[in-house]
Amino acid sequence: MSTILEVKGATKRFGGLTALHDISLDVGEGEILGIIGPNGAGKTTLFNLISGAIPPDEGQIVFDGERIDQLAPHIIAARGLVRTFQIVKPFGGLTVFENVLVAAFLRRSDPLVASAHARSILEYVGLASFADRQAKGLTLAGRKRLELARTLATDPKVLLLDEVLAGLTPTEGAEMVTLVKSIRDGGVTVVVIEHVMAAIMALSDRIAVIHHGELLAVGQPSQIAKDPKVVDAYLGKEFQIAPD
Amino acid sequence: MSGLRQLAAASSRDLLVLLAVVTVLALVPLGVSTFTLSVATAALIFALAGIGWNVLSGFAGQFSFGHAAYFGLGAYTVAVTFTRYSISPWLGLVLGGLVAAAFGLLTGWISFRFGLKGAYFALATFALAELLRLTFNNFDYVGAGVGITIPLAGGDSWGTLQFEDTLAIRYFVALGLVALGTMAVIAVKKSRIGSRMLAVREDEDAAASLGINPLRTKLTAIAISGFITAVAGGYYAMFLMFVDSDVAFGPFISVVILLRPIVGGVGTIWGPVVGAAILSTLGEATRTLVREPPSFLQAIEGVNGLDQVIFGLILVLVIIRAPDGVVGWFNRFRRRSAS
């Protein structure tokens, strides 16, 4: 399995606070990597570094063989590394279809071709019947699906999913897990940040644990669950079997 | 596959509406007075200026309170190139559009680079238009405080874009420009760049996360917007046969321009035209009411300013009652009755 995304010694400080300290991570092509850690551990900051929202103070981020840590977010996205937001950001005033169409236009300039692609993506994520609804009228689960649909429409190589399961009912969560797996099976590498332990254990090929801005452990889900450091620092206290 | 058909249908429907609207508007010169025809011509010119405004402020969401800058640059370019260098006003319209687009790109680049948005961007556009007004008012090359009077060529002439004898042609040219502007906007709205403008309007961070360059999108919008509004300004100079810094860059012009799409519907294709039709009719109606009131309102005859009071009252009521403009209100109404 070749490496598609590499974080090398990334450090980020906010004033006196070190949000991330010397994080190094490899993501293999076609895998699902889960990132877990308690609130404030630095998971979203890591996504912000990778997606270009904020530059790292130290270290490098290499995507597809090239450094991307000084690039603007839109350039990184155009190269095929696309993120979702923990607090979803649908284009509320546009319809569901228009939301996805914008993304489909990234690699298609012909409106008819882009439109057809957007329709097929909506079909794929199960939002086809909501195509002409205003995005702000969707339920939370609907908006999370829409956000996923938008990223998919850009034909990404790597998807960064920030808590796509949080706030969903168990049924909705299970559907989302199936969807994410099927996206991976379609050839997209996926990095997920998640709070819901049971789901992420089942979903991920490997798991990275971040605690107080440091990388605590990386490994198979079964190893992580047994790792004494992890159990001590995180699982022991905040272990969540099911979503709350 | 249904997407293909729907999109094609949506575009062709807009074009069909355009054809119908142009046909109806083309009938206006039949049987109206010269005065009314002049009012209608001016209405079309400001509709076109509003179409330009709508691209930047309606689609890309960057509220401009100083579109007089582009309008005035267009007006002055036509007047200066025609009177000083005998360049055909047709070419002048295009040149004016290019000058305005360049001005928009330069000032827009600076403004957006420095992160101006919302009310601050609006105030900056206002200040820029005012700076142009004050500069042109002191600039001898463009006639300073006196302005530029465009000499009459005499008779009807397509070359000099003057139609003294046949005012209807002057009207038809304005109508043709509005039709072109509307087609341009339909093309923008249905294409990649239009879609990106909407995304940037809704949420810049989310747009960037989908590979859209927000700065470039906004600059494209400002250039297209400035170009269209400048063409309107250029033709306005030929319509008045005169331009000075107030006529071109006055704050009142900015307001007149943005009022049309707002009343009609911000970010809609037909908003500016609908708004222009409503506001011009309303303006004329209130003016006529005050000039020749019915007998029971005899007291208001000739009272200066009363028409504007009525106009202001209606404006306030429209904004409170129909906040997304007439076209938006119509769409909501249609959606409600459809479901």
Place this chain on the structure above:
Amino acid sequence: MRGRSRKAAWAVLAIVAAVAVPQSTWWDTNHTVFAQAVVSGLLIGGVYSLVAMGLSLVFGVLDIINFAHGALMTIAIYASYLLFQNYGVDPYLSLFVTIPLMFVIGVGIQRFAINPVMDAPVHNQLLLTLGIAIIIENLALVLFTGTPRSIELAYARNEFDLGVVTLDFPLRVFGAVISLPKLIAFLVALLLAGVLYLLIQRTQLGTAIRASAQEPEGAELVGVDVRRMYTITFGIGAACVGAAGALVLPFLFVSPTAGSTFTIIAFVVVVLGGMGSIPGALIGGLVIGLTQELTQLFVPGSSKFLGVFIVFLAVLLFRPEGILGGVRR
């Protein structure tokens, strides 16, 4: 360190200027006009400060661009004018009428017109206030026609014996002329600025208003009626131009658009001083007053607004949070 060395550099520059400028031939020939420009600028700047404070409050608390601010001032100007003309009420006494009157009018406008569009897009709010301005200006045109009017204060050229000194108006300071009405306007404006500052910073009402501006939801949670605070704030904003209207009456031509010229100036001042900041509005007003007078001095023949708008754009680009800092939305 950087801040201190910059301060030192400014101090050196100021000393050099203070020593060098009076020696120069330019100063010899121009010091009177220069002094006049500075004095006039500061005096009118005080009025700008007062007008801008009202706008700044409304902008900072309600986040509304109020283009009717100057038109409200027009109401106050006419009210004060009518009191003087019909009942001989001194303009400075009419302050006690115009301030509460404008507060009530402001409350009414907020309740019935602004409140419905509080959550509407910026352009609708802007247009609504513009519509209100159109109504007010043209109503004034209907009622009083466009003829400019002015009043003459009987005591504007009197001598005032203050015991220690005798003030003979118009005063002359370094060759500059100071007229009594402008001096009073300046001093009262400063006084009212202080009162407003204390009201906002030191009273319970002021605390509630500031809370509504910064954290409307939080304020609601601790029992502040945010809508009511908005209404009161708009009333206070209008009261500021209520005061300004009466203060400028003795040296301004009264016309339906008399107040409107202040709207744009006030916006410039608000951005310059940082929105919602009362000390910022005070300093900003003085700076803009000086800017407009000095522009006319150094760029003869130009409009006084040329320099004002250049300063405005520069501030928007380089220091959008205003000269004293403050919040940027």
